[in-house]
Structures are given as structure tokens and as C-alpha cells.
Amino acid sequence: xxxxxxxxxxxxxxxxxxxxxxxxxxxxxxxxxxxxxxxxxxxxxxxxxxxxxxxxxxxxxxxxxxxxxxxxxxxxxxxxxxxxxxxxxxxxxxxxxxxxxxxxxxxxxxxxxxxxxxxxxxxxxxxxxxxxxxxxxxxxxxxxxxxxxxxxxxxxxxxxxxxxxxxxxxxxxxxxxxxxxxxxxxxxxxxxxxxxxxxxxxxxxxxxxxxxxxxxxxxxxxxxxxxxxxxxxxxxxxxxxxxxxxxxxxxxxxxxxxxxxxxxxxxxxxxxxxxxxxxxxxxxxxxxxxxxxxxxxxxxxxxxxxxxx
Amino acid sequence: xxxxxxxxxxxxxxxxxxxxxxxxxxxxxxxxxxxxxxxxxxxxxxxxxxxxxxxxxxxxxxxxxxxxxxxxxxxxxxxxxxxxxxxxxxxxxxxxxxxxxxxxxxxxxxxxxxxxxxxxxxxxxxxxxxxxxxxxxxxxxxxxxxxxxxxxxxxxxxxxxxxxxxxxxxxxxxxxxxxxxxxxxxxxxxxxxxxxxxxxxxxxxxxxxxxxxxxxxxxxxxxxxxxxxxxxxxxxxxxxxxxxxxxxxxxxxxxxxxxxxxxxxxxxxxxxxxxxxxxxxxxxxxxxxxxxxxxxxxxxxxxxxxx
Numbered sequence: 001x002x003x004x005x006x007x008x009x010x011x012x013x014x015x016x017x018x019x020x021x022x023x024x025x026x027x028x029x030x031x032x033x034x035x036x037x038x039x040x041x042x043x044x045x046x047x048x049x050x051x052x053x054x055x056x057x058x059x060x061x062x063x064x065x066x067x068x069x070x071x072x073x074x075x076x077x078x079x080x081x082x083x084x085x086x087x088x089x090x091x092x093x094x095x096x097x098x099x100x101x102x103x104x105x106x107x108x109x110x111x112x113x114x115x116x117x118x119x120x121x122x123x124x125x126x127x128x129x130x131x132x133x134x135x136x137x138x139x140x141x142x143x144x145x146x147x148x149x150x151x152x153x154x155x156x157x158x159x160x161x162x163x164x165x166x167x168x169x170x171x172x173x174x175x176x177x178x179x180x181x182x183x184x185x186x187x188x189x190x191x192x193x194x195x196x197x198x199x200x201x202x203x204x205x206x207x208x209x210x211x212x213x214x215x216x217x218x219x220x221x222x223x224x225x226x227x228x229x230x231x232x233x234x235x236x237x238x239x240x241x242x243x244x245x246x247x248x249x250x251x252x253x254x255x256x257x258x259x260x261x262x263x264x265x266x267x268x269x270x271x272x273x274x275x276x277x278x279x280x281x282x283x284x285x286x287x288x289x290x291x292x293x294x295x296x297x298x299x300x301x302x303x304x305x306x307x308x309x
Numbered sequence: 310x311x312x313x314x315x316x317x318x319x320x321x322x323x324x325x326x327x328x329x330x331x332x333x334x335x336x337x338x339x340x341x342x343x344x345x346x347x348x349x350x351x352x353x354x355x356x357x358x359x360x361x362x363x364x365x366x367x368x369x370x371x372x373x374x375x376x377x378x379x380x381x382x383x384x385x386x387x388x389x390x391x392x393x394x395x396x397x398x399x400x401x402x403x404x405x406x407x408x409x410x411x412x413x414x415x416x417x418x419x420x421x422x423x424x425x426x427x428x429x430x431x432x433x434x435x436x437x438x439x440x441x442x443x444x445x446x447x448x449x450x451x452x453x454x455x456x457x458x459x460x461x462x463x464x465x466x467x468x469x470x471x472x473x474x475x476x477x478x479x480x481x482x483x484x485x486x487x488x489x490x491x492x493x494x495x496x497x498x499x500x501x502x503x504x505x506x507x508x509x510x511x512x513x514x515x516x517x518x519x520x521x522x523x524x525x526x527x528x529x530x531x532x533x534x535x536x537x538x539x540x541x542x543x544x545x546x547x548x549x550x551x552x553x554x555x556x557x558x559x560x561x562x563x564x565x566x567x568x569x570x571x572x573x574x575x576x577x578x579x580x581x582x583x584x585x586x587x588x589x590x591x592x593x594x595x596x597x598x599x600x601x602x603x604x605x606x607x608x609x610x611x612x613x614x615x616x
Contacts, residue, residue, distance in 0.1 A: 156555035
């Protein structure tokens, strides 16, 4: 411990002696902290590979995601195994459709739902929380009470009702997931807003006559970005989970489109016939993505959230 | 305390009413009614059917009558899709099942989750800690719909130890897999929350004082550390309960346990409006009730809360 500190101190002394000290911004600091976190960097690399897979997959796949290989159909357990000769790198599903192409397609949809859903939640939650926190008083009370009430709603029921009534569509899943998942974000942002709204730069803005809404957008929100980014990253896997949950139940994306949840559901339904690859490939991508997002999110939190340091 | 409970109930009842009203109106804005089919019924028959189910009245009256029946007689009306069953039948057959495995999953998640988290915090930065933390991470990326197939694969198809589905009146072999599949992700979250909360408590001054005066470590944990540790855990129980209710949709569809989840999903797939309504109100009501209990529990544990 002592030698460690000594080493640090001497390093610091060396650094200070050798170079002119240039100030580091908050974001540079965070960047350094993040790159030092091995798990987070590994997560980032894995995520990069998965995105690459989702984007370049269609060009590599020998089959289209909705084409049926008639030679395989009906005997997927024996003929549909993963092999490079047939062009089915991940095998086929029960109907003889190429699982590689379907996994690519599923990855695209799941990742898209995750990112767009998190983005919607981020925008709504940030604005809502910042406005409630900044204006305070009665407005704050009413707005946060509404959040409390919505939070105790079993929102999955609500989402399922929406899907039943307006028909199943990707768009509705985006909206449905987005509109119910901003609540946590709103709470977090409100808390942060409360703590920065009495800072000098906000007072200066008030003193120079900036309108309240402009203060929120120009001065409050940019200073919240760190925490918003952290929770947005942690929201993405939540979104993917929710979408997969709904697709697993058969209420999500429509055939022939697919998503990880739908693929896992199909694979789980057929695994007793020995077609394990139908479960294994989608499951691998699903778990790898969630793990990576969690690690990256944790890394970002350590890097950006001053509270946890 | 009494006032606080009253005030919370005062919020809970309007919430439930809003939930019921919104879902009721949404149902009726949907294209197609419960009796639309590929061969349209003759208009007279349609009119008779609608009169029988009270669908010819104005919407707000329908809602009023429906809610009145629910409140006074606990009567959720007939299923629109299956003419010989009422929603109450579905609730009566499904609810005990869901309650049974849900109860055990809850116990499983809380007892093991809290113990795991506490052990990890007490043995901070040891092998036990790392094991607990990795369990918590793995549990988080294995939601019920992923864990259920994996469990069936291992324990049913490979090892052949347990049956892969069914209920059989709730014999223990049939309960184990649903409980593990449903409870694990909550166990993981509870373990994580308990660990960080316990770490914070163990670093606090009064624990140091207790140690300094020579109090045995067991006493410190049980008497002084555990109760404040439980605060964040208790506040997580509300969301956990909601998660378990939605998780029951997966469990009931995958394990064919015949709980309420499968009825709700079938109702949704069949556009069986009365069933969806009934279950939305029932599950929504349960959720709100449970959140109420959790809040009261929280206020009771935490002396800092003023009502």
C-alpha cells in the first residue's frame, strides 16, 4: 500500500516536472477513467463486433432471411445443421429458413428497438425531469406525483393492450416501450437538476434575464449529460429485454421479420427435437449484447457519475 | 401513520380507476368488436347479442355497470370468446397456481438474494464476494424467458430429473423449475442491492462503535446492520412484484402451469376484451395494493420517514 502510494507520488512529481500542466476537462477525465476499465473496454469491443455482425451480415449470408430452403424443410433436425457447405452457417430453423440470415435480421431489429427506445426515453425523461426540477413548487409536485402513479402501473399490461388494439408493429413497440420507460430517467434527472439549479452559472443566467425554458435547455441539460448518458446506456439492455419478452410471447415483431426474443422462443420450442443450434445462436448474441451493455454502462457510471466515486 | 396509510389509499383508488377507464376506452376504440368474425352475423342476431352483453348502452354506462359489478360482486362478466366461461372461472382456476409458484419464487429471491448479498458484503473483496457479484451479473442477463428454456434443457432433457411442464395440483416437482426461472433475475437484483447497501452500513460510524466496544460480530450484523440494510431492498420489492406478475405470462406459457398469465396472453391473442379487462383490473389492483403494503412497510422500518 505504502510503496504503491510512494510510486504514485513520485510518478506525479515526474510528470509535473517533465511537462507543462495542461488542464483536463471533465470529459477527458471521464474518458481516461473509462479506458482504464478493462471490462468496459471488452464490452465495447464485443458490442462493436455485434454491430458489425448486424450491419455486414446481410452481405455475408448466402440466403435471405425469409427464403425457405426446400431441400431442408421438414427435416431440419438432420439436414439443417450448421455447415459451410450448404451456406447455412448457423443451420436453419424449423421451416428451413437460414438461421444466420435470421439472426442477423433479429439482431438488427433488437438493437434498433434498444437504441431508439432508449433514445425516446432519454429525450422525454430528461426534459420532463429537468423542467420539474427547475421550475419546482406545485408544478414539480404534480409532475412527480404523475410519475409515481405511472410507476405503480403494471406497464407490461398496458403495452400488451396497446399491441392488441392497434395491431402488432415495430413502431408501436418503439412507442410503447419508449413512453413507459422514461420514468426512471425523469426521476434521476430531476434529482440532479435540483442539485445544480442553485449553482452560480444558473444564477448568472437568471440575473442576465435568460428565459427559464432557455436556461433549462442551454444551461441545465448540458450539465446533466454525463448522468443521462450513463442511464441511457443502461436503458438499452432494458429495452432489448422488454422487446424480447414481448416477442417471446408472440406479441412482438411479425413474421417473417424476427428479433432475438422471437428466435429464442422458436429455438426453445424446438429444442426437444435435438435442434439445439436454433436456441444457441440467438441466445449467444442476446446474452453477449446484454452483458456488454451492462459492463459498458457500469464503466460509464464509474467514469461519469461523481456520486459513486 | 394512520393518516399516511389513508392518504396512500386515497392515491391508490383513483390510480386503479384511471387504469380501468383507460383500458376500457382503449378496448372500444379498437377496430372490430368481440363478435366480428369472418362470416358476419345477421344484424338482428348482432343486436340481440349486444343487448345481452349490454354493449348497446352508451360507453360510460357500460363502464359504470362493469365497475359496479366488479366492486360489489367481484364479477368480471363473461368471456366474449368462450361463451361458456366467465372471467371469474379463469381467475378461480388460474390464480391459486400463480399465487403458489409466485409465493415460492418471492421467498426464493428474497431469502437467497439477501443472504448472498450480505455474505458478499461481509466478506468484501474475497472469493465469496466475487462469486456473489458474478452470480448477480449472470442473473441479470438471464431473464425468465431465457432461463426457462435453459433449465428445461438441462434438468428435463439432459438429466431427466424433473418434469418439463404441467402442474398436477402443485406437487413439488412441478413447482421447482417455474420458481427458479421466475425468481432468479430478482434474486440477482436483490443480491446486488443488498451487497451495496450492506457495504455502506458496515462503513458507518455506529458499526465502528459497536466493533470498538467489542460486540461480537454476529450481533453487530443481526442487531445493527441488517435492518438499515433492508431499506433499499424493501423499496425494490414493489418493482420486483410487478416483474413477477409479468414474468408469470412467460412461466404460464412455457411451463403450461395453467396460471393466470396464460389466460391473459390467450385473451390478448384472441382479442377477448372482457378477459383482458378483467385481468388488467385484477393485476393492476394487486400491484397497487402490493406497492401500498411495501410503502407502509418502508415507513415502518425507516424512522427517518415523516408522514
